[in-house]
Amino acid sequence: MKNTFCDASMYPEFAKKVKECRKKLKLTQGEIANKIGCSRQMYNRLEQGYPPIMQYADKLAEILGEEIFSVFSFDVRKYSKERILIYAVIFGVSYEEIAKVIDSTAQYTQAYLEKNTSGYLLQYRSGWDRLFPHMEMIQSARRIGKNSIEVVVDGTRYVLVNQIKTASRERDSIWNLIGKIKQPEDLEKSEELYS
Structure with missing residues (x-):
């Protein structure tokens, strides 16, 4: 399945955008980290080009502006894990069905979605559209x-x-x-x- 989420080469571009917006607002990394609820070290990794911490995406957008997401091909927040879990409950989609779409096992998919980790299943955007056709x-x-x-x-x-x-x-x-x-x-x- 094609990965429609940005590849790792987009992370430095995202990091640059975040850093520019932060500096424009004259905020320190520590101030942003406190506002979004993560450590300064974790926030610093984001600005160094490591994978974005999407659990803080909405808060980052509130502080720095929606423009920080302009480097991505679609609204990454729309496909956050929280939203996927909620839709799965409402529309009665099982872990087995999700696993089939992403070519994984139900056990791994469940463990992944329920853990508060920073990795993503977001790359399977077309899969989510198939899983939740009534969005x-x-x-x-x-x-x-x-x-x-x-x-x-x-x-x-x-x-x-x-x-x-x-x-x-x-x-x-x-x-x-x-x-x-x-x-x-x-x-x-x-x-x-x-x-």
């Missing part, structure tokens, strides 16, 4: 607090909770559907994720 039915998705998300699909509101299990140093991120309500209601303290 256009998603009207909005927004975070409710820290560990839950509300997604409105074709007039139905789905509420999902992220149950994070910690074993030694590893964290498993598991999204569970806890509610399905026909007419969405306004919720306080929610922030738009994707719309």
Whole structure:
């Protein structure tokens, strides 16, 4: 399967863009790291051209501007692991189905998606489009607090909770559907994720 995500040669270009935007705003690496919630060392690696830390993509865009993603061929945030896991729950897509698309095993795919690692399955963009053909039915998705998300699909509101299990140093991120309500209601303290 063709890798439609940027190859490693794009990371230095992304790093350069991030660094330019940070300097334009007269912010230090430490200040950006604090704002996005990672260590200065991890942020420094990003500016050195190592693979981007996509779990911080939305926060980086808020601080540095959407232009930092202009080097990529598509919106990398649209295919974040969090979103893939949420869609899999809502549309009833199994790890086995995802594994077939990316030519992997269900066990590896599940372990990969549930671990908070910085590697990606994002390169299989065309695969996600096949797995989730009804993505256009998603009207909005927004975070409710820290560990839950509300997604409105074709007039139905789905509420999902992220149950994070910690074993030694590893964290498993598991999204569970806890509610399905026909007419969405306004919720306080929610922030738009994707719309």
